[in-house]
Amino acid sequence: MIEKGKSVLLFLLVVMSLYQSYLLAYSKPFMEAKVKTELNYVKTEPLGTELEVRDLIFPEQLVVHLGEDRHTVFYPSTVPYYNLILEKLRSREFKSLQRDSVNAVDWDRIARENQGVELRFGRAIPFELLQRVFRIDGDFLFSRDSIDRIWVYTSKLRDEVRTYFFSSDGRNVYEAQKADLTVGDVEGYVGFGQYWDPYVIYGEEIYIPEKPISRMLAMDVPYDRYTAEQMQDNLFFDASSVRAIPSGTFYNDAKRAMKIEQGGTWLSYTDPVAPTEGADELVENLIAAVGFVNQHGGWNSKHALVQGTDPVKDNANIRFQQYYRDVPVVSGPVMNFGYMQMTLQRGQVTSYARSLVLLDQEVSNKKIRTLPAGSELRSILKSKESVGGRIEAVFPAFRPEMLEDKVVLVPVWAVRLAGGEVAIAADSTAAAATKDK
Known part of the structure; x- marks a missing residue:
């Protein structure tokens, strides 16, 4: 009787061993840690909105070259033209990028004589990040480089579209040998700027308006x-x-x-x-x-x-x-x-x-203000450079004034200096009191 019981127990042990072997061989192990460490970000109750990386990467300005040495500039606030051009370019494909020296092309002549648009960013963007915004071919040798400008223009000599990505080191450019852009596409982008504010060159590559800008508003914001x-x-x-x-x-x-x-x-x-x-x-x-x-x-x-x-x-x-x-x-x-x-x-x-x-989104006490331009703005920028160093970009901005129950936003010209610092260069004035100097 005892021998028979031992045999039954041995049989059960063998069956359990086989069953455990089956589980180890065919089931999926639970690899996730049960307790998060402090290095993991803990999800908390959201206060503001959530954004993706691509939401934070967009051009600081679009420089539109109209041909015959005529130019204008669109900022993110220049609606709807800025958004129309940017969304159209985001939907296009740029493939077969080939590197060349930036000095291989006379860019000043291209800007004066050809129609096109430059996308200028507020900082150098690695290709890996730029590919989250634009449809850029990722299979090329120099994908670890960073880009601070994209230039699309129509070539008069060949009746074709050329697309260049400018390396932030100032030495190289990458031309997209295959881009699904047509001459008609570029002419459409340029057409948005035909009747916009005329801009002229300042320094080597900055564009400033010829005439005062009188469409920005000062406002009180709760x-x-x-x-x-x-x-x-x-x-x-x-x-x-x-x-x-x-x-x-x-x-x-x-x-x-x-x-x-x-x-x-x-x-x-x-x-x-x-x-x-x-x-x-x-x-x-x-x-x-x-x-x-x-x-x-x-x-x-x-x-x-x-x-x-x-x-x-x-x-x-x-x-x-x-x-x-x-x-x-x-x-x-x-x-x-x-x-x-x-x-x-x-x-x-x-x-x-x-x-x-x-x-808040609701504002009050809106007043039209005028930003200086032409020779007046040129003089202001020269004075700013003499103190703060070389200016890399000029753009309209709001200067905030904090009060007890509201923020007063006043239009200004802001500049970004070579060291990365952003500073206010010139305040706006009441629209009726400003004259172009």
């Missing part, structure tokens, strides 16, 4: 703001471990720190990480930065990826320029407003600074 409590919940993993100093403007746990400044309108956050080997990659850091903002407060308006203020650490510093009604908001040195600034180390955010202000 605002709300994120609270310190909301940002504390969004930035700290364990709210119960956070300590606040008596003034209520500084918060920290064992590792991270958050400071609320400017009367509750500006946030500075730090999260030190151990140094790591290897160079910072802009693509890796940008993707991590966008994901961090999406999960820790969200976006309070439209933003654009722009040049950082430290060229040496350009891939580690990520800067996003805020737009209101498709116009960049530039605060100058008086206060922090109108941008997000982040520092990353191999995809890990170590510092994060941003505005907590939420501008």
Whole structure:
């Protein structure tokens, strides 16, 4: 009887062993970690909207060459022309890119004699990121280069369209040998600018208006703001471990720190990480930065990826320029407003600074203002260069003035200097009081 029981038990053990072997061979193991580490971004309750990387990459301006040395400029606020041209180019394919020296072509002559459009970006964009916005062939040898300008024009000699991508190092260009663009397409883009404001060259490649611009509005904008409590919940993993100093403007746990400044309108956050080997990659850091903002407060308006203020650490510093009604908001040195600034180390955010202000869509007290042009603007820019150095771009912007219950937005000319700094060059004036000098 005992021997018979042993046989049954042995049989059951063999069956269980075979069954376990079957599970190990044919079932899928559960590989995902059950507990997230602190290095993973924790999804929190969203405050603002979420954006994708492609939403943050768009040209700072479109320079339209009309032929016969006539030019104009479209900005994101130049609706609908800017959007029409950009969307049409986003739908086209650019293939078989071939590298050449930038000096192989006389670009000044091309700009004077041929019709075309230049897409100028606020910072150098790696091909890998540009491919998220435009349909660019990714199978070529120089895909790790960065681009700060795209130029599409019609060649009078061959009755064809030429498309060039300009390397940010200023040495090379890449021509798309195959692009589904026609002469009619380019003529259509140029047609949008035939009756727009005339622009003339300033310096080597900057274009400024010949006549004063009198269509921008100064306005009063009501605002709300994120609270310190909301940002504390969004930035700290364990709210119960956070300590606040008596003034209520500084918060920290064992590792991270958050400071609320400017009367509750500006946030500075730090999260030190151990140094790591290897160079910072802009693509890796940008993707991590966008994901961090999406999960820790969200976006309070439209933003654009722009040049950082430290060229040496350009891939580690990520800067996003805020737009209101498709116009960049530039605060100058008086206060922090109108941008997000982040520092990353191999995809890990170590510092994060941003505005907590939420501008309303309803505005009041709208007044037409005039921006200077012609010789007056030329004189202003020369004076600015004598103090701040070479100017790389000129564009209309809003200068914010913070009041107790509203933000006053005043149109200005802003400039981006060679070092990446954005500064205000000239204020606008009441429309009726301005004369072209």
